[in-house]
């Protein structure tokens with residue numbers, strides 16, 4: 289049996305069920321690679337039967353990852369199981385996650401099945417899945433509101449039919465640590481099998497207890513935890529894996545076991561998810577929030593200067609937060625820039641470095657010191673631009689005080705073809721967005737608009753996030769620039785470009801699927 293606490297990441301499945309979050313195909317692939325770098329044991333890449341997009345991403349992730357097990361979700365339905373098989377068959381370690389609800393409220397109102405029918409369905413579908421997969425995970429959905437006797441019967445049936453991983457979802461975040469831990473204890477006492485069974489916890493955060501409940505599961509024998517990066521997910525989200533893993537690391541004296549995550553990749557992983565999900569991490573969020581390692585009061589600052597351990601139970605370096613940010617400036621040359629990229633963990637091809645250096649110089653001309661956060665933003669911005677199928681070529685604005693503003697927008701597609709249009713609006717941003725809407729000819733609604741500054745100071749670059757609803761589909765876009773209006777235009781164009789890309793892929797897949 290494994291001796292560490294296994295991490296099952298469901299950022300790409302349960303995490304993507306966060307209202308307003310919709311990762312693009314490229315983002316899913318990048319997230320999966322980062323999760324592999326972080327060192328998760330297994331990742332749930334999607335729910336292949338739910339859409340062609342999910343199927344294709346699970347397939348691409350299965351073909352790409354070289355170490356991590358890839359899992360797909362399936363209802364108790366043969367067509368769902370077939371879809372997971374097709375999507376994951378090339379993964380280094382394919383896994384299927386079969387679930388069915390077991391609580392009285394779900395049986396009566398959602399499934400309209402009797403308990404006997406549920407047991408029969410578990411037997412039929414876990415057995416069917418076992419024909420194709422060495423590793424079958426079974427989840428009794430809403431387990432924490434299921435009568436104990438029936439839960440035991442469901443789990444026993446799943447184990448007898450070939451499941452070797454039993455995941456206990458607190459689907460609605462209803463349980464509390466003692467109660468949730470007790471469920472694992474009861475299962476250990478009652479489930480009879482010669483197989484090694486891994487018990488896994490899957491908690492939602494409706495009452496803010498997902499991490500505490502997951503830790504209680506570990507105290508009662510669970511050796512696998514499901515969760516998401518930054519705790520994103522359906523409603524109030526899932527267990528925040530960065531919090532759970534650091535709790536295990538810092539309090540190993542109590543839990544006696546840890547994960548195998550590369551903890552120094554924690555902050556990077558959190559940043560990527562925050563950026564692609566368009567959800568800012570609260571400043572006071574444990575482990576990855578901006579304040580997590582800041583000390584405000586004089587007494588605390590004095591203590592930390594004398595010995596950091598007076599007020600820090602872990603170091604920022606442990607989770608990959610770099611404090612010794614030596615900024616570059618406009619006199620920094622290619623060599624210093626290359627060294628900085630290396631020290632920040634980027635391995636960038638020489639030709640791309642030349643382009644990045646030009647962009648760095650442009651920033652350094654406008655900004656006194658270029659910090660690590662500027663460099664990260666520069667690289668992420670340039671990645672966005674490289675992958676974009678449309679880019680802003682020119683933005684021209686006319687501002688009239690107390691009047692209507694006007695904008696001319698020119699965008700360029702991957703093949704260099706230019707598209708342009710103009711519009712007016714009550715403000716400059718409205719004028720820009722109206723012009724972009726006219727170019728793309730899609731009906732869109734701006735749901736959220738947010739400006740963050742990449743660093744402090746009046747010369748900081750602006751990072752604009754937009755969430756749009758385009759013809760019923762949620763899409764996010766990010767734009768980074770010194771000029772807020774230009775950054776706003778880039779973000780809006782990126783969101784439209786993503787939608788256009790999804791539509792093109794859908795049309796292509798429609799013929800191939």
Ligand code: KIV
Nearest residue numbers: 387427429430457459
């Ligand atoms: O919360 C839940 O019950 C789920 C299941 C699909 C495992 O996400």
Ligand code: ZN
Nearest residue numbers: 302457459490
């Ligand atoms: Zn869930």
